[in-house]
Amino acid sequence: MDPHLLRSYVTVARHASFSQAARELGYTQSAVSQHIAALEQDLGAPLLTRRPVAPTPAGERLLEHAGPLLLRLDAARADVVRLAAAPRHGLTLATTPTALGSAVLGALPPAGVTLRVLPRAEVPAAVATGTADLGLVDGLAAPSDPLRLTDVAPLTTHGVAEEPVSVLLPAGHPLAGRPGLRLGDLCDARWLDAPDAALPLAQLRAATGGGAFRPALRYEGTDVRTLTALTVAGHGLTLLPRAAATGVPGTVAVPLTAPRLVHRTEVLHGGSPGGAAAELVRRLLGAG
Template sequence: MDPHLLRTYVTVARLASFSEAARELGYTQSAVSQHIAALEQDLGAPLLTRRPVAPTAAGERLLEHAGPLLLRLEAARADVARIVAAPPLGVSLAATPTALGPRVLAALPAAGVTLRVLARERIPAMVATGGADLGLIDGLAAPSDPLRLPDVAPLTTEGAGEEPVCVLLPETHPLAARAGLRLADLADARWLDAPDAGLPLAHLRAATGAAGFTPALRYDGTDLRTLIALATTGHGLTLLPRSTATALPGTTAVPLTAPRVVHRTELIHGTPLRGAAATLAKRLLSHAKD
């Protein structure tokens, strides 16, 4: 399957317009139409309706494959480029907000780092395609168990730290005096849904194997301070790693006692690592063992 045709198809489907796709891709509208016709002929099925422009059932199924296929091609190009390029003087690190704990921050050198705080699901693709040299991604896991990461490309994954998890409560909350809390007992509580700033509610459901954890408020952002402020003012509960949740004004961090899970951080990168990226990776992993 010609990746140029596939990329044209994905763009037309996303924009729902042949003319808009032509403008974005730098083709003529006639060339875009020819690309789509050639792809439909190759697959032996109509992929788009024309008025309105929308994927057919076969086209919808192709879209499910197209994203990972095109991403793999970009990752392959970036991997080859890494091998032939000279080691960069600086290094770029993509991380989730809750992966940037005290040990990680202490490991960062005084200069030469570009730090990008991103949503959790964007980081593997960012590293795979060369948008970042290293990635730090986190989540809930059983002790010593690896995180389940999307298979976007051949990436090396290494454990970069584990620590206990706490429920962050306003200090006036009825449960703030507890010595520990069971996650299953909080399924019906008011929760903050902040998948990009904190630990997603889907992780909580997976950890307990139960439904519930209905969000009282959703926060679409990556600012950890905003998430903490929402929890402090009683808009809902959230889970945070102990080092982040401890000693925050107006709040109490109550340890999670069951299920037996930890906040796990993993370092992801392509191979081989050289120069500043290799040095930073070594520092991050060594600090995780301190």
């Protein structure tokens, strides 16, 4: 399967338009049409209806495979280029917002760093494809257990920090006076669904064996301050690392006592990092 044809197909399906896909890819519309026809001939199945432009059932199945396949190709290219390239000055660090704890911030060099705050799922891909030198990801885990990351490419991970987690509640919430809270007792509470700014509800469900944790409001952003403001306004509870949850005006951070979980942060890289990236990894491992 020709990856150029596959990339054209994914772009047409995303835009639902041959002309818009041609503009993005830098081809003529006729060339894109020929790409799709060639891919359909190769696979022996129609992939798109033309009016309207939409994936067929076979095309939908191909889309499920296409993203990981193209990402792997981009990662392979970036890995080879990384080996052949001269060491770069400066450092690009892709990170989730709640991975930037005090241990990480204290290890950053004083100059030459570009921070890219991304949704969790995008951090490994940024490192794999070479748009970031290093990545920082975080999540819930049992103490000393590694995070379960999507396998996008051969990446090396190191645990750099673990800290307790707290439930963030409005100051007037009935549970605000508790010394600790059990996650299983909060399955039916009103929760904020903020997968990229807080610890994702899917991880809470997994930790309790499938509790409800129904969202009262979904926040699709990476700004932790916006998230805590939503909690203050009573739109729902959220689970955060202790440092991020403590000291927020108008809220109370109650420690999570069961199950025994921590907020874990890991650094990831491809190949053997050099220069500023290698130095930051060394500092992070020393700080952890």
